[in-house]
Amino acid sequence: MKKILSILLSLAMLTLVIIGCSSNEINPLSDLDGEVSEEENTPDAILPEELESEAELADEPILEISAGRISDEKIYEFMGAGRVKWVVDVNDPKNLMREDAVVVEAKVLSYETAIFVGDDAFLDTEPYTPVNIKVKNVLSGNLDTEIKTVYIMGGNVLIKDFIEFNDKHFPGRIQKMGFDKLIDEEKNGMYISFEGYGGYVFTEGEECVLILEYNPSFGGYLVSFSGYSVFEKSDNTRSDLRSVQERGLTDYLSDFTNVLTGRQFDIE
Numbered sequence: 001m002k003k004i005l006s007i008l009l010s011l012a013m014l015t016l017v018i019i020g021c022s023s024n025e026i027n028p029l030s031d032l033d034g035e036v037s038e039e040e041n042t043p044d045a046i047l048p049e050e051l052e053s054e055a056e057l058a059d060e061p062i063l064e065i066s067a068g069r070i071s072d073e074k075i076y077e078f079m080g081a082g083r084v085k086w087v088v089d090v091n092d093p094k095n096l097m098r099e100d101a102v103v104v105e106a107k108v109l110s111y112e113t114a115i116f117v118g119d120d121a122f123l124d125t126e127p128y129t130p131v132n133i134k135v136k137n138v139l140s141g142n143l144d145t146e147i148k149t150v151y152i153m154g155g156n157v158l159i160k161d162f163i164e165f166n167d168k169h170f171p172g173r174i175q176k177m178g179f180d181k182l183i184d185e186e187k188n189g190m191y192i193s194f195e196g197y198g199g200y201v202f203t204e205g206e207e208c209v210l211i212l213e214y215n216p217s218f219g220g221y222l223v224s225f226s227g228y229s230v231f232e233k234s235d236n237t238r239s240d241l242r243s244v245q246e247r248g249l250t251d252y253l254s255d256f257t258n259v260l261t262g263r264q265f266d267i268e
Contacts, residue, residue, distance in 0.1 A: 075191055108133055163179055
């Protein structure tokens with residue numbers, strides 16, 4: 001009899017142990033308050049490799065700019081401009097008026113995808129966007145020929161052109177960047193978007209005043225100091241319809257403000 005009682009007592013204790021173990025199992029549905037335990041809230045561990053990758057991505061220049069009538073869906077990669085220190089204070093329009101500067105009042109007709117310009121004497125790793133304009137007035141400087149196209153730093157470059165430029169001047173660079181692995185459809189149909197120093201995106205039909213400089217290396221006029229040399233008619237402009245000849249250059253330009261800084265075009 002004692003042996004039977006001993007067996008029953010052992011079975012009872014085993015049952016209690018099993019029940020106790022079952023009650024300690026994690027069951028997300030058993031929480032009456034609907035709260036998740038701290039253990040479940042703990043984020044997945046970040047491996048050292050992942051941290052290194054994130055650090056590398058943080059250093060990558062990212063630019064959200066689009067020019068040349070290219071939809072964002074066709075932008076393969078955004079590339080920011082390198083750091084640059086202007087030799088003058090570009091916020092002051094007086095500093096932009098060099099002796100050989102040409103100041104024109106123009107209307108923007110259209111703009112194209114960016115290209116790499118120049119030769120070994122003028123080699124720039126930044127592309128330039130051709131902007132087709134109609135000059136309405138030559139406000140300052142001398143023009144030997146009619147200007148139909150000017151160039152501003154930055155814009156969207158066809159990947160095919162980007163590869164050709166780098167293969168010619170920087171052998172091996174394309175392979176390091178991985179662009180050699182792209183298929184022909186991507187090379188011929190996708191673009192890389194660059195930000196110029198003080199980049200500015202023109203609007204077709206826009207009327208503005210531009211400070212230009214001639215660069216003999218590629219036989220064209222650049223928009224000096226990029227967007228810092230683009231001025232638009234101020235909203236607060238008084239209705240003075242007199243010509244620049246009647247008003248004088250200084251008074252006439254005072255109606256315009258810079259598209260980046262908002263500062264008045266004051267050359268005195």
